[in-house]
Amino acid sequence: MSRREAAAAVSVHPRTAAEWDLGIRKSGGRRIYADGRVVDYKRGVTTMTSPALAPPTAALEKLIDPRFLSVQEREMIRDLKASGSSMRAIASVLGRSASTISRELGRNADALLGYLPHGAQRKAAARRPRPKNAKLAGESDLRDYVKAKLLIRWSPEQISHTLVKKFPDQPEMRVSPETIYQALYVQARGGLKREIQAALRTGRTRRKHHQSGEQRTSRFVDPMVMISERPPEIEDRAVPGHWEGDLITGAYNQSAIGTLVERTTRYVMLVHLPNDHTAETVRDGLINTISALPAHLRGSLTWDQGAEMAAHKTFTLATEMQVYFCDPASPWQRGSNENTNGLLRQYFPKSTDLSAYGPEDLEHVAQELNGRPRKTLGWDTPAERLRDLLLTT
Incomplete structure (x- = not known):
């Protein structure tokens, strides 16, 4: 449909719809442009926001890799969910797995407004930048718990699963076994003191590859x-x-x-x-x-x-x-x-x-x-x- 028809369907002024097409948003009496300019009409001030805080719409909507959901796919998820489609039905339409749809709705939905595709895109983009701070690098209750269990010779896998049972309503008390191993073995990531490594059953201070030299992976995309x-x-x-x-x-x-x-x-x-x-x-x-x-x-x-x-x-x-x-x-x-x-x-x-x-x-x-x-x-x-x-x- 035309932009005017689309604007009438969602009850907004055609001029507002035109601004949306240009990546312009309004918030608290301010007009926020796609290039980072913020015009505050109440104060008569124009400023530039940090690109990291307000990235351009084009950058947010750019498809990084086909394995990541795009804005268009998130819009389809919202529409299909609103029509009553199940997660498996949505996954079938998009050609994705049902677990992908389940994780998307669980991670990126708004607690009050429900699932909003552009809000979900912003949340996903905010989690994308690397490198991230190591989860066990700073002082925290999670770090203290992991350290205490390692000292009584619990394995990282035992610690990870016990956290889920002991703190079912505290998502911040979650850590994967691999993250614990990273904190122990990779000093650049910091996190846990070297003497704790002695609590590991292997007693190693370095990781050992399980793959032997004879188990080489193919060097080429096309199989040899x-x-x-x-x-x-x-x-x-x-x-x-x-x-x-x-x-x-x-x-x-x-x-x-x-x-x-x-x-x-x-x-x-x-x-x-x-x-x-x-x-x-x-x-x-x-x-x-x-x-x-x-x-x-x-x-x-x-x-x-x-x-x-x-x-x-x-x-x-x-x-x-x-x-x-x-x-x-x-x-x-x-x-x-x-x-x-x-x-x-x-x-x-x-x-x-x-x-x-x-x-x-x-x-x-x-x-x-x-x-x-x-x-x-x-x-x-x-x-x-x-x-x-x-x-x-």
């Missing part, structure tokens, strides 16, 4: 397909067209050259990376190089877990080549490529600027390597093996 899932015919080099790849880097890791080795013929291809070796640059360079191959020689690519392969999913979509990733610290899983990188250091010594070499230089080096007879090939050259492969297929 590990080398253990690579088919047997690739492993025994029976089928040509499967490649191993890596980067050799120059001085201070500022420049790089991509290297590709075909596992059956040991044929080498070099990827020119003139400017940088970001994931996008490496992906585009690999796509351009691989595109020169016939389809039956574009089987798969095995790489280590370097950050330069973060865009492996789009590489696979462009080339139809599956990328397999080696295990951490396992260079032998790309043995042919590691050997080739060693040979390439004759041409591209370490601690030199690799950006000085152009595509013609790389092609010349690749031709020399592919023209060398190899013991593992019965003293054939990689170029000869590839030629025979192309002629027979």
Whole structure:
């Protein structure tokens, strides 16, 4: 509807509605503007409020992240709640969990006026700034209680749950087990004296990670397909067209050259990376190089877990080549490529600027390597093996 119709529906003057659209609020004879100006007509004074105390409307309503409720969603919560919808029904409409709606109504509703979407947005924004003061840093009844129980060797979890039972009507007497651990272990957060740490059952003064080194999380957004899932015919080099790849880097890791080795013929291809070796640059360079191959020689690519392969999913979509990733610290899983990188250091010594070499230089080096007879090939050259492969297929 138009603004005039909307103003009539909520019984306000159209001029007031226009001011609302501009972020102007009226309070106690004052007009408060979105930029922080406050005009007091009774006193004839114009002042500027602190941005922290009165942030602009645009800043308040800006969507920080999709996981946070927006002003529009809060307005829908208010409207649906007023129409009698249940929390689960509201959650279904918004595509949120029912617990999110329950927490929103519990935390941000006004004690007298009920749930107001813009008031709820201001409350949520006020809680957002970081860092916050540690809950157990200053003197308080909560801190005294926690300290007393730690001294008689209660665990943080026991303390946290007992607080709920003992002080059911005092929300300020609440603390999570993690907050207690933070106060004990992180001195920067302060809170509890170091001698209290001895009351913990472990007796440790530092936290210990439960995750072992073998339980590494994926480095990339797109899940990796590990080398253990690579088919047997690739492993025994029976089928040509499967490649191993890596980067050799120059001085201070500022420049790089991509290297590709075909596992059956040991044929080498070099990827020119003139400017940088970001994931996008490496992906585009690999796509351009691989595109020169016939389809039956574009089987798969095995790489280590370097950050330069973060865009492996789009590489696979462009080339139809599956990328397999080696295990951490396992260079032998790309043995042919590691050997080739060693040979390439004759041409591209370490601690030199690799950006000085152009595509013609790389092609010349690749031709020399592919023209060398190899013991593992019965003293054939990689170029000869590839030629025979192309002629027979």
